[in-house]
Amino acid sequence: MGEHRRTILITGASAGIGAALARVCAGRGYDLILTARREGPLQALAEDLTTRHGVSVSVITTDLAESGAPAALVAAIAARGLKVDGLVNNAGFSRTTGFLATDPADHAAMIRVMLTAPVELSRLLLPGMAARGWGRVLNVASLAGQMPATGGDTLYGPIKSFLIKASQGLWLETQGTGVHVTALCPGYTYTEFHDVNGSREQVSSAYPKWMWMDADRVARIGWDAVEANRPRVTPGAANNVLAALGGLLPDSLALKMVGGHARRLDRL
Ligand SMILES: NC(=O)c1ccc[n+]([C@@H]2O[C@H](COP(=O)([O-])OP(=O)(O)OC[C@H]3O[C@@H](n4cnc5c(N)ncnc54)[C@H](OP(=O)(O)O)[C@@H]3O)[C@@H](O)[C@H]2O)c1
Numbered sequence: 001m002g003e004h005r006r007t008i009l010i011t012g013a014s015a016g017i018g019a020a021l022a023r024v025c026a027g028r029g030y031d032l033i034l035t036a037r038r039e040g041p042l043q044a045l046a047e048d049l050t051t052r053h054g055v056s057v058s059v060i061t062t063d064l065a066e067s068g069a070p071a072a073l074v075a076a077i078a079a080r081g082l083k084v085d086g087l088v089n090n091a092g093f094s095r096t097t098g099f100l101a102t103d104p105a106d107h108a109a110m111i112r113v114m115l116t117a118p119v120e121l122s123r124l125l126l127p128g129m130a131a132r133g134w135g136r137v138l139n140v141a142s143l144a145g146q147m148p149a150t151g152g153d154t155l156y157g158p159i160k161s162f163l164i165k166a167s168q169g170l171w172l173e174t175q176g177t178g179v180h181v182t183a184l185c186p187g188y189t190y191t192e193f194h195d196v197n198g199s200r201e202q203v204s205s206a207y208p209k210w211m212w213m214d215a216d217r218v219a220r221i222g223w224d225a226v227e228a229n230r231p232r233v234t235p236g237a238a239n240n241v242l243a244a245l246g247g248l249l250p251d252s253l254a255l256k257m258v259g260g261h262a263r264r265l266d267r268l
Pocket of ligand 1: 011017037088090092187190192193
């Protein structure tokens with residue numbers, strides 16, 4: 001990209017889909033700003049990508065569950081003299097203990113990390129992208145956001161639905177500005193996600209291997225979609241069938257389907 005080097009900020013880049021997106025973007029010549037709470041894996045990834053692809057990679061640790069974290073992150077980026085041309089809102093986690101048993105602080109953190117942070121980061125960074133006539137915003141939502149509910153993990157699906165709708169609205173608003181906005185809606189993906197929420201054993205025994213995708217493939221599909229300016233992409237044929245069913249079935253049947261799913265995972 002010569003003198004027009006562009007920089008992509010990726011949240012939740014210390015593991016899983018975020019780290020995979022960092023590998024995809026570095027492979028395509030983008031400079032990166034990687035953020036998450038754990039510094040060790042971010043630094044290791046930064047060194048690897050710099051060596052492998054010759055791109056410039058900055059690491060800034062942040063806890064996006066803290067109020068004001070997005071603004072502090074943007075200020076830290078500006079203080080380093082960096083500008084952000086692309087934003088990947090990827091950091092996320094879930095709690096599968098049911099609404100009543102989940103610590104209210106965990107609910108607040110889910111909302112801050114997966115909903116408030118993407119909104120605030122987008123609002124802070126999109127004006128610069130629009131003014132420069134080039135931008136990429138990739139919001140990592142979920143197949144769960146296309147389902148009528150996520151039983152036992154009550155807020156997760158609605159948060160991801162929000163992200164899909166907000167992405168579609170932004171896609172409309174940014175047409176013709178050079179800014180592309182996409183919601184990426186993965187199904188089951190091999191990452192640390194199910195270790196963090198403690199459901200690795202249940203999901204591994206309840207769902208066959210063909211329902212799972214690897215994070216690198218999901219990341220490639222997601223980045224290709226934002227480059228192509230698609231408002232939403234669901235990776236994998238099986239996930240597309242499930243997403244279509246989720247939208248077509250009447251509530252009674254759809255809730256039966258997701259209720260059965262939640263029971264198989266011991267969430268109801
Ligand atoms: N895996 C799946 O099956 C699946 C399916 C659909 C959608 N997704 C979505 O994909 C995205 C990435 O998840 P993943 O599957 O790659 O999971 P993962 O391997 O557990 O990675 C999650 C990332 O989010 C970061 N993160 C979590 N809490 C944070 C906080 N408070 N502040 C800053 N960063 C935080 C983690 O970094 P630190 O721990 O270092 O902070 C980590 O880098 C999430 O939005 C998830 O909802 C996953």
